[in-house]
Amino acid sequence: MNYFVEGLQGSGKSTLVKKLSEKHPNYTAIHEGDYSPVELAWxxxxxxxxxxxxxxxxxxxxxxxxxxxxxxxxxxxxxxxxxxxxxxxxxxxxxxxEIYNGNLSPETFKEVILERLKKWDGDNNIFECSIFQNIIEDMILFQKCSDEEIMDFYKQIKEVIADKPGVIMYLASDDIKANIDVIRKERSDDQGNEMWFPLMMGYFDNSPYALEKNVKGYDALLKHFKHRQELELRICEELFKDRSIILRSKNYSICF
Incomplete structure (x- = not known):
């Protein structure tokens, strides 16, 4: 088995990865920035x-x-x-x-992702945000893809990983703003200066999507996150229903 822990920023992915790792010490936890056979973030x-x-x-x-x-x-x-x-x-x-942030053409971007997923044959891994977050952010904010274009790409991903063992554990946020406000504080320095949030806002406000739509600021970012979560839950429901577990962010009880 492989676990794919997914959800918005601040939904509690790191905590769930930690719980899974403690329960399954023989599994390898792979975080963003680590070498991963399925993800290239950072x-x-x-x-x-x-x-x-x-x-x-x-x-x-x-x-x-x-x-x-x-x-x-x-x-x-x-x-x-x-x-x-x-x-x-x-x-x-x-x-x-990096392959993200619009650095590759849409065609090359998809080729790289699909080719690596085809070659991947690992087991006993716990992947943190490796199947949704970075891919979908790039496709929305930099490639300016529609929901249906993103759904079509995930149909290809579904075919590629059909015979590979894995379950998506999605942490759905009921209060996105509250979760973001928490990590704004957590990801600050000793003097209380926010480190993560200004970077996140700059990333969003200067994206081709935001510039084309003429949107910016915290409210626009929260609206984007709400849309992204709805789309990711739709992918789970329509394409990966038999291999997805939806958990309420920070409010779930599960026996591993």
Whole structure:
């Protein structure tokens, strides 16, 4: 079995992953930024030549980069957010090699995701936000896809993973604003300065979707999250009904 823990930001995914890990110590918990066979969030995805250029450009931390790099065919995956360095611009530089944030054409974006899912044959994993969040955010905010276009892509994903063991555990938020307000406080520094929220707002406000719709600000972000959750629950219901478990965020009781 593999568990896919999904839900909006602040819904309690990390807590559920922790509970599952404690119950199943023989399973591997894979978080965003870790090397994952199914997800590329917070990772650079580059060809061998570009990888060589990166090693040369940042030769002072070459060993650290190599430790966080993984080969997949003719590509290299660099878990760059796991590399601690004070080199100015390093993380921002490697960010442009992610598959998200509109960095790839829609066709290439889909090809990369489907090809990796086809090759994946692992078991006993607990994946945190690896099947919905980053893919759907990119398709809505950067590719400006309609719900039906996203549904069509998930029909392809369904076919690709049909014979792979796994269940989606979706944490549905009844009060999205309250959950976001909690993580705004949690993800602040010792002086109370918010670290995550300004980045999230900048990400949303400057996305092609928000610019085209001429929307911005907290209320618009919450409306987007509400829409995204409705779409993700629809995917669970219509495409993965036999392999989805819907839990109420922070208000559930389950026997593993």
């Amino acid at each position: 990772c650079a995805y580059v060809d061998k030549k570009t990888y060589g250029d990166i090693l040369e450009k940042y030769k002072d931390i070459r060993e650290e980069i190599e430790k966080k790099s993984f080969a997949e065919g003719d590509r290299m995956i660099i878990c760059y957010t796991k590399i601690l360095t004070d080199i100015p611009g390093f993380h921002k530089d490697l960010e442009k090699y």
